Every structure is written in structure tokens, then in C-alpha cells.
Amino acid sequence: MTATDDAPAISLTDVHKVFPASGGQSVAALERIGLDVRPGAFVSLLGPSGCGKSTLLRIIADLTAPTTGTVTVGGRSAREARLARDYGLVFQQAGLLDWRTVRRNVELPLQVGGVSRAERRAQAEAMLDLVRLGDVADRFPWQLSGGMQQRVAIARALACRPQLLLMDEPLGALDEMTREYLQGELLRIWRDTGTTVVFVTHSVSEAVFLSTDIVIMSPRPGRITRRIEVGLPQPRTVEDRTSPAYFETVTEVRKALHAVMAEEPA
């Protein structure tokens, strides 16, 4: 489970992804992607619909193979990292099993990995405490709010103590208040665990509040056009959302996105 000490958490070199499309055509979903992510970073992928954010995340997770190019996760191939359960995944929908209690949902990846009953119970409880849901461990997912379900999904993704957390619009389906609350919670969990995070979002304000780095992408073909380091102080708090530095960064990111949109054919 240990990565090579000074290896980047993720490294992509000259990654291309072409999907077949109807009528014998093809879609260049990603072109010439080069990206290094340092351990402990919180990197957001931001860009208009269809620029390849999810495809990039899926390639890092080894759920999709790149057409060409190389991907390493913690110094090993994406496949080796997947087999070593070196990352956790969270999607927009929590995807919990309704017939299993919250605790047994969090235990599932440990059970699949052959971890003993006592150990997986202890680990699930630690993760539920981390997301502050220890008191609902014996309930079923359908008895929880959408925000609580997403917190269970985060606990499940962290159950194997991965070095990397890959999140595809994990807060996208939640109402604004719950979303803001969970952004704060996510920052706390990121600090407590030291996990590297790659986070797909459409929200500029969310990306600025959460990230150490924002990667801006453009579509057709999907490319990285800019990387913006977010210099806001850590640890961030709700008050940071009203600071001049926060608004300056939001404006900078918005301008970078507008530049991408301006290149789009009408």
C-alpha cells in the first residue's frame, strides 16, 4: 500500500483518449494531457461540459484505458494502484446498498478485500466517526438524507485508507446549504487523513474554496489549458469565502474559463 516515497501521487504523460462515435467517426476526449499531482494536494478539474474531466478521472482510476500515454499512481501503474486499493472513488450518486446497514456499506470494500470481521468493523466505525455519522451506523441508507448518504459514500471510499480519493461531482446533487456544509467537512477530512484528492466540479466557487490547485480544461479535443495554484491560507474556514483574496481567485478562475468558452464555436 505504500507508494514510492518521493513519487508524485499521480503522473500523466502525453495521455490521449479517443472514443469511437457513430458513423465511423471518433471523439478526441483527451489530447496531450500532462499532469503531475503532489502527495497531499487537493486538485480540482474544472471546465465546460464535454472537456473530458470524468474521462481523465476514470483513466487515473483505471476504469478506462488511455489510447496512448502513461499514467502512474503513487509510482505504480494505474492498474497496480487499483488492484492494491490505493484509491477511493466517490460519484454524484452515493450508490449505497439499500439492504445493508450504513456500517455494513462502509465495511463492503474491506469485506471484498478479505479483511477479518473484527478489523473491518473497527475500521468502518473509525471512518463513520471521521464523517461524523457514528450514531447512524445501524440505520439503512434510505433512512438518511442525501447529504448523509454522501458522507457514508466518503467513509466507504476511505475504508481501505487509500492514498488517493477520486471524486466526480460528489456534491453536485445536493442543495446549496448541504453542499456548503459538506465542503467544509471535506476539507476537514482531507486535513485529518492527508489523502491526495482529485475532484471534478462545475462550480468555480467550490473549486476555489476546496483546492490547492485548479486545472482548467477545454473541450474538442479535451486539453488542459491552465493550472492555477490557489494561494488562500490553510486551514480554510467559512470566513475565507468572504475574503478579498477568495474573490480575486474566483475572478481569475472565471476569466480563465471564459477564455476557454470564447474559443468554442457558437
Ligand SMILES: Nc1ncnc2c1ncn2[C@@H]1O[C@H](COP(=O)(O)OP(=O)(O)OP(=O)(O)O)[C@@H](O)[C@H]1O
Ligand atoms: N464511453 C464513451 N463513449 C464515447 N464517447 C465518450 C464516452 N465517454 C465520454 N465520451 C465523450 O468524451 C468527451 C468527454 O466526456 P466526459 O464525460 O469526460 O466530459 P466531462 O467534462 O466530464 O463532461 P460533463 O461536465 O458534462 O460531465 C465527450 O465528448 C463525451 O461525449
